[in-house]
Amino acid sequence: ANFVEIFPILKAEILKDLPLMDMPKDKIEWIDKLIEINVAGGKMNRGLTVLHSLQLLVEGRTLTRSEIFKANVLGWCVEWLQAFFLVADDIMDQSITRRGQPCWYRQTNPSSSNNSLIGNIAINDSFILESCIYTLIKKYFRNEPYYADVLDIFHETAYQTELGQLLDLTTQPNRGDFSMFTLDTYRRIVKYKTAYYSFYLPVALSMLMAGIVSKPSFDTARDILLPMGEYFQIQDDFLDCYGEPSVIGKIGRDIEENKCSWLICQAILNGTPAQIALLKKHYGLDSKVDVEIVKRIYNEIDIQKIFRQYEDQSYGQLVEKIKLVKIMPQEVFLKLLSRIYKREV
Amino acid sequence: ANFVEIFPILKAEILKDLPLMDMPKDKIEWIDKLIEINVAGGKMNRGLTVLHSLQLLVEGRTLTRSEIFKANVLGWCVEWLQAFFLVADDIMDQSITRRGQPCWYRQTNPSSSNNSLIGNIAINDSFILESCIYTLIKKYFRNEPYYADVLDIFHETAYQTELGQLLDLTTQPNRGDFSMFTLDTYRRIVKYKTAYYSFYLPVALSMLMAGIVSKPSFDTARDILLPMGEYFQIQDDFLDCYGEPSVIGKIGRDIEENKCSWLICQAILNGTPAQIALLKKHYGLDSKVDVEIVKRIYNEIDIQKIFRQYEDQSYGQLVEKIKLVKIMPQEVFLKLLSRIYKREV
Ligand SMILES: [Mg+2]
Ligand SMILES: [Mg+2]
Ligand SMILES: [Mg+2]
Ligand SMILES: [Mg+2]
Ligand SMILES: [Mg+2]
Ligand SMILES: [Mg+2]
Numbered sequence: 304a305n306f307v308e309i310f311p312i313l314k315a316e317i318l319k320d321l322p323l324m325d326m327p328k329d330k331i332e333w334i335d336k337l338i339e340i341n342v343a344g345g346k347m348n349r350g351l352t353v354l355h356s357l358q359l360l361v362e363g364r365t366l367t368r369s370e371i372f373k374a375n376v377l378g379w380c381v382e383w384l385q386a387f388f389l390v391a392d393d394i395m396d397q398s399i400t401r402r403g404q405p406c407w408y409r410q411t412n413p414s415s416s417n418n419s420l421i422g423n424i425a426i427n428d429s430f431i432l433e434s435c436i437y438t439l440i441k442k443y444f445r446n447e448p449y450y451a452d453v454l455d456i457f458h459e460t461a462y463q464t465e466l467g468q469l470l471d472l473t474t475q476p477n478r479g480d481f482s483m484f485t486l487d488t489y490r491r492i493v494k495y496k497t498a499y500y501s502f503y504l505p506v507a508l509s510m511l512m513a514g515i516v517s518k519p520s521f522d523t524a525r526d527i528l529l530p531m532g533e534y535f536q537i538q539d540d541f542l543d544c545y546g547e548p549s550v551i552g553k554i555g556r557d558i559e560e561n562k563c564s565w566l567i568c569q570a571i572l573n574g575t576p577a578q579i580a581l582l583k584k585h586y587g588l589d590s591k592v593d594v595e596i597v598k599r600i601y602n603e604i605d606i607q608k609i610f611r612q613y614e615d616q617s618y619g620q621l622v623e624k625i626k627l628v629k630i631m632p633q634e635v636f637l638k639l640l641s642r643i644y645k646r647e648v
Numbered sequence: 649a650n651f652v653e654i655f656p657i658l659k660a661e662i663l664k665d666l667p668l669m670d671m672p673k674d675k676i677e678w679i680d681k682l683i684e685i686n687v688a689g690g691k692m693n694r695g696l697t698v699l700h701s702l703q704l705l706v707e708g709r710t711l712t713r714s715e716i717f718k719a720n721v722l723g724w725c726v727e728w729l730q731a732f733f734l735v736a737d738d739i740m741d742q743s744i745t746r747r748g749q750p751c752w753y754r755q756t757n758p759s760s761s762n763n764s765l766i767g768n769i770a771i772n773d774s775f776i777l778e779s780c781i782y783t784l785i786k787k788y789f790r791n792e793p794y795y796a797d798v799l800d801i802f803h804e805t806a807y808q809t810e811l812g813q814l815l816d817l818t819t820q821p822n823r824g825d826f827s828m829f830t831l832d833t834y835r836r837i838v839k840y841k842t843a844y845y846s847f848y849l850p851v852a853l854s855m856l857m858a859g860i861v862s863k864p865s866f867d868t869a870r871d872i873l874l875p876m877g878e879y880f881q882i883q884d885d886f887l888d889c890y891g892e893p894s895v896i897g898k899i900g901r902d903i904e905e906n907k908c909s910w911l912i913c914q915a916i917l918n919g920t921p922a923q924i925a926l927l928k929k930h931y932g933l934d935s936k937v938d939v940e941i942v943k944r945i946y947n948e949i950d951i952q953k954i955f956r957q958y959e960d961q962s963y964g965q966l967v968e969k970i971k972l973v974k975i976m977p978q979e980v981f982l983k984l985l986s987r988i989y990k991r992e993v
Binding site: 491 | 666669670671672674675678679736739740742757759761762768769771772773774775776779782783786790795796799800803806807808810811813814815817818822836839840
C-alpha cells in the first residue's frame, strides 16, 4: 500500500473504536468528515518524508512491507499533527479558506437544524485530531522498543510549534509599527512554528525506526534541518507575493494581513528612509491600491534579486554543512534539499 | 513537600526550559501567568486523589518521600489537564468568569499596547497547558517501567474528554426543544466529559505507581469510578440550582443557559404535560422571571426530593458494588465516595 492508500485504513481504525465508546452515528460521521477534510488533501511532503528518509537511512537494504507500512503510518501522524494545528490556526488567524474550501470552523455544523457554523466547536475538533495521533501510534507501535521515543518526539514537537505560535500571535504589532519586523524575530518564529514539525520531525521519526539512538545523530539532523526549514518558510513568503496563484493554489495575502514576512524584513533592511516611510504607510492594508504600492517598492528595492541571492547562498551553506556529515548518510538531507530548491509550489 | 507546595516547583521546571528554547522574557512571563492563573486555585480534589489513593493501595506501608512527591506530580498533571480543558471550554461556552475572575480568554493581552484581550490566543495557550503535562511526566517518570502506561492513560483520558465535549457541544438543542434532554443522553455526556478524567484518571495513575498491571483491576476501578463520576456531576447540577452561592463560589446559570442538566431531565420525566409545557416556554431564557417560573415548577415536582432519593440510592448501589471488590483495597473507593457523599460544595 502506498502512502495515499494508507489514509483510509487509518481513518477506519479511528472510526471503528467509536461505536465501542458508545458514540452515536451522527458523531461518528462528524469525526469522519473532520478527518477527511482536514488531514487529507494537502501536499503530503512532510508525511512522505518519513519513508523516503528511512529508505536512505538503511542504505540499500530493501525495506519489508511492514517497515514501509509503519513508516507511512508515522508519516500520516505528521499530517494529522499539521491538521490539528491548521484547524486551530485558521480560527486564531480568522482565515477564510484553506485548500480551496471554507476553513473547518466556517463550514456548516452538521448537527444544527438552522445552518449555523461549526464555529468554536472546531477548537475541540482540533484536540480530537491531535488525539488521533496517539491512538494510531499506540495501535501500531505499542510493542516497539522505540515507542516512548516516538511519543516523546511528538510531544516535544507539538510544544515547540505551540511556542512558535505564541511568538507569532504576539508579534503582530499595530499596523505601521515596524519595530518587530527584524530578521532575528522572524527567524525565531519560523524555527519554532514551522521548521521543527515540518523538517526535523519526519526525519527524526525515520531515524527512530532505523534504530538510531545516538544523541549526536539527532543533533546533527537538527543542525541541518532547522535551517532547511527556515529556507523553506522564506520560499513560502516569497511565493506568497511572487508565486503563480494557479500553481500555488491560493492568492497571497501576507501584505494585506500585516504579516512579519521575510520580504518586509528585507525591505526594511535594504530600503531608503523614504521607501521605508512609504511602506509604513501602505503595508498591512486590505486594499489593492496599497498592495500595489508595497509591491512597487519591493520592485524598486529589487527584493526578487535579494531573494535569489539568499536562495543560492542558503543552498550553498546547506550543502557545505551536509558534506561534513559522517554520522549518517548525507543523502537523507541532500534529497530533501533537492526537493525544495528553487521550488515554485 | 505537600501538594500545594509542589506547584511552584513544577511551574519553575516548565519555565526554566524556556530561555534555553530562546524564548524572550515577556513570553516567559506570559506562560508563567497562564499557568499560575489556570492551573492553581481550584479545589484540587482530583490532584490530591492520586496520593490519597496510592497511600491506601500500598496498605499500611509508609510511602517514601520520593513516592509521595511523584504521586503529587501526577496529581498536578491531572490539574494541568483540567486547566487545558477549562481554558478551551470557557471559549466554547462563551463563559464570563471562572473562579471569581474573568476567564483567561477575557483577560487583558499582556503583549498588547491597546488593552485588547487575549481572545483566541487562549486556544494556543490551552495547547501549551496540555504540553506541560508531557514535559513534567518526562522529567520525573522517563525511567520508570510504567512511563509508557502513564502516557497512554493521559492520551486516552484526553480523547474521552474530547468526545464528551463533542457530545455536549452538539447536544445543545434550540431553546424549547426538549427532545435531547433524556437521561440516556445525559449519562453518556457526563461519563465522557467528566467521569473519566475526574475519577478514573487519578485512581488509575495511583494504580500504575503501585505497580498494578492486571487489566481486571483497571476494569474494576472503571466499573466503580465512572458511576461515581456520574453521581458527582448530578450533585454539581443540583448545587447549581440549590447550592449556596457563597459556599459553591459562583451563581448557577444552568437554567439560563439551556443546559442539559440532570434537573431538567428529571422534571421532564416526572412533570405533568402542563408543567412540561410551561418549562418549554421558560427554560433557557436569561431572565429572572423565567428562571423563577422554572424553579417554581421544579418545586412543584419536588425535584429536591427526587434528588435526595437518587442520592441515597446511588450511594447504596456504589457501596454494594465496592463491597464486592476483592482484587484491590475497597478503601480506595470508599474514601473517595465518603468525600463526595452529601457534599455541599
Ligand atoms: Mg494562519
Ligand atoms: Mg497563524
Ligand atoms: Mg505563507
Ligand atoms: Mg463550560
Ligand atoms: Mg462546556
Ligand atoms: Mg455545573
